[in-house]
Amino acid sequence: MEQSRLQAGMSIDGFRLEERLHQGSMASLWRVVPADGGPPLVMKVPSLHQEDDPAAIVGFEVEQMILPTLSGIHVPRLVASGDFSKQPYLVMELVPGESLRPRFDRAPLPAEEVASIGARVAAALHDLHGQHVIHLDVKPSNIMFRSTGEVVLIDYGLARHDHLPDLLAEQFRIPMGTAPYMSPEQIRRTRSDPRSDLFALGVMLYHLLTDARPFGNPGSVRGLRRRLYRDPVPPRARNPDCPPWLQEVILRCLEVDPAQRYQTAAQVVFDLQHSDQVALTERSRRLRRDGIVKVMRRWMKTLATEGELANSVVGRLAKAPIVLVAIDVAQGSAGLDRGLRVAARRVFESEPGARLACVTVLRTSRLAVAAPPTVDAEGRNLRVTRLVELKHWARPLDIAPGRVTYHVLESADPARAIIEFATSNKVDQIVIGARGSSPLRRYLGSVSSQVVAEADCTVTVVKAPS
Amino acid sequence: MRMALLADVHANLEAFRACLEHAREQRVDRYAFLGDLVGYGADPAPVVEWVMHSVAQGSVAVLGNHDQAVALGPSASMTAEASQAVKWTRSQLAASQLAFLGALPMTVEQGSCLYVHANAWDPAGWEYLTSGQDVGRSLAATRCRQTFCGHVHRPALYHLSPAGTVSHFDPVAGTGIPLGSRRRWLVIAGSVGQPRDGLPAASYATFDDQGDVLTFFRVPYDTAEAARKVRAAGLPEALGRRLEAGV
Missing domain, CATH: 3.30.200.20 (Phosphorylase Kinase; domain 1)
Structure with a gap:
């Protein structure tokens, strides 16, 4: 035995x-x-x-x-x-290769490498959360890499499955986790919030970027509780090469209140893959920790706050979907544009945590030997023109900057480009227009029907009134 | 082997049929009837007939307080509604069916499993399991690793750790739960014929001894028809109404 x-x-x-x-x-x-x-x-x-x-x-x-x-x-x-x-x-x-552990010996790492690691870990976490499981012990030694680059999360000894009895919760009255990575709610013994894993992810990214732990490695519950009110030194103060967008992402993961963090790991993947689209707030500009008065006020608050009763894991993901709207700004019609906006608004407004990604595809020729044209007949930059048109399309929706992003993809196969974007960005739902029976459709084939057939997520097809 | 755990059918033929059909789709090999086949509902005879046949083929069935009352006559502690239903039920059953009910055992033990209607410490006292403490008392009264019971009309799973802590779990329908061998488990299958947790759908569970996997299910059935039959039989109006609300 x-x-x-x-x-x-x-x-x-x-x-x-x-x-x-x-x-x-x-x-x-x-x-x-x-x-x-x-x-x-x-x-x-x-x-x-x-x-x-x-x-x-x-x-x-x-x-x-x-x-x-x-x-x-x-x-x-x-x-x-x-x-x-x-x-x-x-x-x-046996997952061959190393865990994430040895990379910490090489910290501080460049921002791009930190973002790439972060996006891959977050993608794995999103997949896990979608299977009703919260890991609750995300740390470097529990992260392995496949030879293809994907992250494998190992060691489920502290994990929680939403639909199975939690054998750990009632038996142990102390916080469970690994001290440097434990989220504030875990310290308060809440074991049902998937956003706890995003906090641990933030700790790892902070460490990789700065070669320092944001909250140290405390050995007592009292020491653990410090992170409930004491904010970490901003990464940019430790590593001047840290771009503001990466500080924004990391500090958002490290928010004490889970409601102030990213609501899903997919949203972290999205921001780390589109650094130019991260909505920068005061977090990105911080260069020093909060003053003593602010910290004392937060300390007082921790005495009164109890952990919130959490939703189910998958229920939480459903509240913060990423919605992709595919807009054909070049060939669309006013009627279809309106229809797309109505459908997008309906999907988007029903969930307070939703994010909208507005996507258009710049079609390149399949047969082109030379590089595709980047300027139109009047000499304007095509990408910039499309981006301006996308923003114009979205303006009537009046969405706060942090909840909407704009993407011009280039491809000879628009449907494939949309599907690939949806897959790599963990999109929950695609809203796309159908052209109806136009000569163009007969010539080009239906993009929307290919997206419906091949995308992994829900697809809503919008038709313009005839 | 996969066992269907059916408790508190209470002569509700619509709910019973729906669960049996669902269990067949789950490729169940055998059935365990955890007491209270009758009482409250309008179809005692077909339900008892089916179970008699099934027991003859090897199914498990244990006695419930309503089965006992129907076989012997109502007890003093019953509510007026229950007592009225018991008298009516007696009038609907053949002598052989009454004899079958009267002869049901209080408990059945098979391997590591105990089947009992109410609790293990005093099966004939019909005390309810309403707290972790009650469950600890029941688990202390048997050497079996799994106890399957009914009586409470709400599905629940309890586990006792080697350290002696009893924990409660609110099951999610359709998710298989492996009942690990380091702890002891008490399963309340919920009620087929009169669920009382606000969900009208019939409740039952399956237990597969390959991996000791327990799965709870909720099966929607024609509650309006079951309620109509209750009223048509002249049974108390409230007994029909509660089926449609699941309370």
Whole structure:
């Protein structure tokens, strides 16, 4: 039973133990190979010493419960699971390569690299949240990279599945997490808010960018509680190369009140992938921490505030969708433009956290050998013209700057460009116009029907009244 | 093997049929009837007939307080409505059906599973499980790892950790929950024929011993028809009305 008795060469349920990869206080990790052949895998075996923290065992139970419910490229594939009645273990795919941990030795990293890492971690978190799971222990050693670049989130020992009993919540009365990364609400023992993972993401990005931890590594609950009222030194004060937009993103992730953070990980992905479109607020300009009066006022407030009762994980995502409106500013009609605005408003206004991405495609020739023209017959820059037209289209919607962005894509295949944009930006819904039966449509084919057929998300097709 | 857990059918044939059909789609192998087949509803005879047949083929069935009252005559502690329904139900059942109800066991133990209508510490006392403390008392009274019961009319899942803490979980319909072997579990399947949690849809659960996975389900059925039959039978008006509101 005891893991200390585990030795290389032993076999458990048909898996041969080859090498101990890691020995932690909670569990040990072994590289194993199946007796019937196949690539090497990882076996995780919990520490079962009686004097050990029971959290190790309960954490393992939690992971055994949650891992089988997860799928996709951002989680390790589960191969086998051993019960407590014999030998508890989990066998998972071996994600080759390093965790995010070693990159911290190279900090401070350039802003572009920090943003790229952040966007990939946020994409993985969004996928996890969509599966009803909050990780609650996002930290460098729990982030692995596939050879294709995607992030794999490992270690679900502190995770929470919205539709399964939380075995950890009622048994332990202390905050659970890893001190530098723990969100304010976790410190208050709320374990049901997906935005906690965005706080931890903010801590990691801050550290990668500045080579310093925003809230240190406190060893007591009292020390942990400091982050409820003491704001971090702004990243730009530590690293003058930090662009204002990246400080905006990081400090927004680190807001004490989850309602002031990004509402979904998809929104973080979006901003990190479109740095020119980040709505800059006072956060981006800060160069020093708040004064003592402001901090004292916040400290007083922490004494009165209780954690809010959270929505379901997926319910929260639904409240903050990213809506893409595809507008054909070149070939559209006034009627269709109006129809698109009505439909966009309907989708957009029903959810207070929604964001609108206005997209148009600058069509390039499939057959062009030379570079496509970048200026029109009158010599105007086509991209700029389209951008001006997009903003003109959106003006009647009267949307606050932080909630709308504008994108001119260039492609010979408009439908493909729209679908790819939607996929890489975690768009929840596409609103697109249909041209009806025009000669142009017969010549070009229907963009909207291709988008309907091939997009992964909901698509609303708008038709102009004939 | 996958078991359907059906509690508190209460002679509601519409709800019963809807759950059986749903359970067939879930490829259930066997059934466990967790007590109170009758009382309140308008179709005691077809429900009891179906269960008698099913038990003959190996299904589990335990006695509920309403089944007992129908078999023996109403008890003094029953509400006026319940008592009236019991008398009417007696008049609807054949002698063989009454005998079947009267002969149902208080508890059934199979492997690591205990089936009982109300609680494990005094099955014949019909005390309700309304708190974690009650559940702890029930779990202490059995060596079985899983207890399946009804009686409360609201679906719920409780677990007892090795450290002795009882926790409550409000189940989400349709999500499989693995009942891990390190703790002990008490499952209240909710009520097929008279749900009381504000949702009129019938409540039942399945338990698959492959991985010990428990799944709760809510099955919508024709509540208007069930309520109409209750009224047509001359049973108290309130018994029909509550089906449509799920209270």
